[in-house]
Amino acid sequence: MVLENERKLSLITENSNDGFLVIENSVITYISSSYCNLLGFKQDEVYNMKLEDIFNTIHKDDVTGVKKKVYLNLEKKSKCFLYEFRIKSKKGKYIWREDSISVIYDKKGKYIKYIIVSRDISALKRAEEKIKKLYSLSKRLNEKLLDFTHIISHNIRSNTSNMSMIIDLIEDCKDENEKNQYFKLLKVSNNKLSETIFHLNETIKVRLENESDKVKINVKSAIESTLASVNGIIKKEKVKINLDIANDLEINTIPSYFDSIILNLTTNAIKYKSPKRNPIININAQKTNNKLIITFSDNGLGIDLVKYKNKIFGMYKTFHNNTDATGLGLFMTKNHVEVLGGSIGIESELGIGTTFKIQL
Structure with a gap:
């Protein structure tokens, strides 16, 4: 039954447009191929990344805010939260992402699993920017x-x-x-x-x-x-x-x-x-x-x-x-x-x- 559930979960994560990543004790333990496709990296390249390596690929204007939100929510023992940011792909192009986070804690309040569902929202951000420009033009x-x-x-x-x-x-x-x-x-x-x-x-x-x-x-x-x-x-x-x-x-x-x-x-x-x-x-x-x-x-x-x-x-x-x-x-x-x-x-x-x- 456990193997069947894992197989079904694997089918979902591997065939979804959203990327899935699991971190346990600051170590990446699972990466879906769709997550790698978002950034253009191979799975073994992502597996070899440390947490700071991931933060280093985030846009300099967003990284402080992302870190603050992550650590603040972990400190508050939040089970779910999300944030938006720009992250650099392997080709050097920045992509807008929305990460939805689910966290599992042990009895002592320490997180044991940090599950990320990542979505490419670049098209949405471009549309928002266009709307802002149109609004600004209309206002002027x-x-x-x-x-x-x-x-x-x-x-x-x-x-x-x-x-x-x-x-x-x-x-x-x-x-x-x-x-x-x-x-x-x-x-x-x-x-x-x-x-x-x-x-x-x-x-x-x-x-x-x-x-x-x-x-x-x-x-x-x-x-x-x-x-x-x-x-x-x-x-x-x-x-x-x-x-x-x-x-x-x-x-x-x-x-x-x-x-x-x-x-x-x-x-x-x-x-x-x-x-x-x-x-x-x-x-x-x-x-x-x-x-x-x-x-x-x-x-x-x-x-x-x-x-x-x-x-x-x-x-x-x-x-x-x-x-x-x-x-x-x-x-x-x-x-x-x-x-x-x-x-x-x-x-x-x-x-x-x-x-x-x-x-x-």
Whole structure:
């Protein structure tokens, strides 16, 4: 009867896709041919292996965890446990395995048999890795979608608000010469809206296809173009803008992100202007150590940095009581600066104004 049972067990182990191995008193006493096939070794090669030889074939990133789990479970007198790891085949290729362990102990609590059922899970791990990559891609695309939703909402709203304001000025204007000037501003603003939409479409292509693909732009022309999108607001609020930028200064960048940075800082400066004086915005840009440094200063309300220092660039954070404040402008600005590989800092004093320093 015992021989019959052993014969049946041998048939199962020798014809299974899973590998079987038995260790008694730290010595390998049984190996199925399927276990050897998993790693490409011959049976006599495995029989001659010591326990440390087996550990030495485990991937360096997994071996500590495997040892810890084995010895901890033996110490706890666990009868069954399993673990996953990578092990090197005879050809030098790492294979993912899942080992299911059964342990038999004597009356003193010392293990007398350590039975391993080993399964190749390389295909499963490849599938899991593919799922992780797809999830990661999906997550990044969702983040980008949210980002572009904010850009579209904020940037296009600035363009359309500007055009609405110019139309109101035209309707209230009786002087034909002045009305013609407003029509010119409206035309510029309309062209800027088309340009903004174009750049957003191009940016989506860049971000989804090749994030490193940037476009060379003229810094002064790009900033002037962005300011043109809010020319009506600038005129109505009597904003004086001083540009100190060399005509030949260029940078490789994503145009819609660069546009968004300048637009956010400009509209913020106007929105939080001081009621005691007309707004003045000073924009300086220059290359230093192969970096573009943009200094953006205003004479507005300023921000209490002692109180709000750690919240300046937070989402939905506002620092004044403007009813139209969304708390997205500076959050988006910092996000876009960092996407472009740069950094942004702030200096501000209540009642005096604010200065942003951007490095790209």
